[in-house]
Amino acid sequence: MRNLKCDLLIIGAGSGGLSLAAGASQMGADVILLEGHKMGGDCLNYGCVPSKALLASGHAAHAQSHSAAFGIADHLPAVDYAAAKAHVQRVIDTIAPVDSQERFEDFGVRVIRAEGRFVDAKTVEAGDTRITARRIVIATGSRPFVPPIPGLDQVPYLTNETLWAMTERPAHLIIIGGGPIGLEMAQAHRRLGSQVTVIEAQTAMGREDPEAAALLLEALRGEGVAILERTEAQSVHQTGADIVVETSAGEIRGSHLMVAVGRVANVERLNLAAAGIETGGAGITTDASLRTTNPRVYAIGDVAGQGQFTHLAGYHASVVIRSILFGLPSKAKTAHIPRATYCDPELAQVGLTEAEARKTHGAGLEVVRFDYAHNDRAIATRQARGFIKVMVVRGRPVGATIVGAQAGEVIATWSLALANRLKMSQIAAMVAPYPTIAELNKRVAGAYFSPRLFENDVVKRVVRLIQRWLP
Secondary structure (H helix, E strand, O other): OEEEEEEEEEEOOOHHHHHHHHHHHHOOOOEEEEOOOOOOHHHHHOOHHHHHHHHHHHHHHHHHHOOHHHOOOOOOOOOOHHHHHHHHHHHHHHHHHHHOHHHHHHOOOEEEOOOOEEEEOOEEEEOOEEEEEEEEEEOOOEEEOOOOOOOHHHOOOEOOOOHHHOOOOOOEEEEEOOOHHHHHHHHHHHHOOOEEEEEOOOOOOOOOOHHHHHHHHHHHHHOOOEEEOOOOEEEEEEEOOEEEEEEOOEEEEEOEEEEOOOEEEOOHHHOHHHHOOOEOOOOEOOOOOOEOOOOOEEEOHHHHOOOOOHHHHHHHHHHHHHHHHHOOOOOOOOOOOOEEEOOOOEEEEEEOOHHHHHHHHHHHEEEEEEEHHHOHHHHHOOOOOOEEEEEEEOOEEEEEEEEEOOHHHHOHHHHHHHHOOOOHHHHHOOOOOOOOOOHHHHHHHHHHHHHHHHOOHHHHHHHHHHHHHOO
């Protein structure tokens, strides 16, 4: 057993761990990084990157069969599912060097390819190495939650981790779970030629604004995705080549089954009790600074139980590095953290939804909106379904909902606004290039001021009076 010491030990080389390792090492800290599986974590290998690559394949196929409106004859695409998966792997391979062990060793990080396990409050074992660190950050991420459905353990099923190894297109893909992962993979596979049925025990996209979610679900159903809401998967079994899901709405037969009902924090192998680190239902218990119940140890990203987004993990890294390297107070905030589902149309949210804002702010809330149908770029590209909705309190946005083309891009302006407590007047002062989808942001800000300027009798009287006196 070899013994090592360092300033900072990071357990997990996913998005948060890598961001922290790169920043800390380049600012002079002695950093050790542990990773027992793949560099880049879930996002690069099983999550954000491959899912968006497969969605892009589905988009290309869909464009071929829906081009008549642009003056191009519709054409039934010849889908090569194995080639689409090869495209996914090429995308991963292209990005992988950015997250590679070699790159981080060039930064001066000592990378150990082994899982970490706490021995005591400041010591972790990884393989044949025992590491003592001044500060430790747990960034072990999460994994797919597998629900206790009777018979599920007796049939082959897919998750977002195992889906990418499959090179034969599913004839009929059954997906249990109507959240972002389930619906993204539902649309991708439907566009690539599979029959798809989604089973959701509650309401699909239930976390999101109901009006926005309804528009997304309508679009998916219009493409032929069967979405069964308030339908419980009661048991699973296999009959011949078919996988059969018995539900509260009857029997569903398919060729393949995917489970996408949420995720669970990776904490079991860490031996957290030895370090005095407590956990809760969502993950490791932390305070506002992301410090655990062991003052030497922090938790960031999925394992901290505050959300499961790559960009949130990166943000967490920026929060703890201030405290770890400089001893300065730093707290994680959540109001400005956006989320997006990358179906077509996209659905994005930051801050409070309308329902949340009404509950919090009551009569002080104003809701303004602008429809894609009045955006010239959306009209030109035939993407005119959707809307932007902004929740405003005393002239400042407290939340924004966008459903439509490029919603994941457009929402960034509102994350900026919430992070810096900008006013609607500052958004209105922005000049967006014409014609762009991003112009929606300026137009919805204009919609906030329109009644104050154009429907205000006092303003009209003042303008008439000034006009009389102007030379």
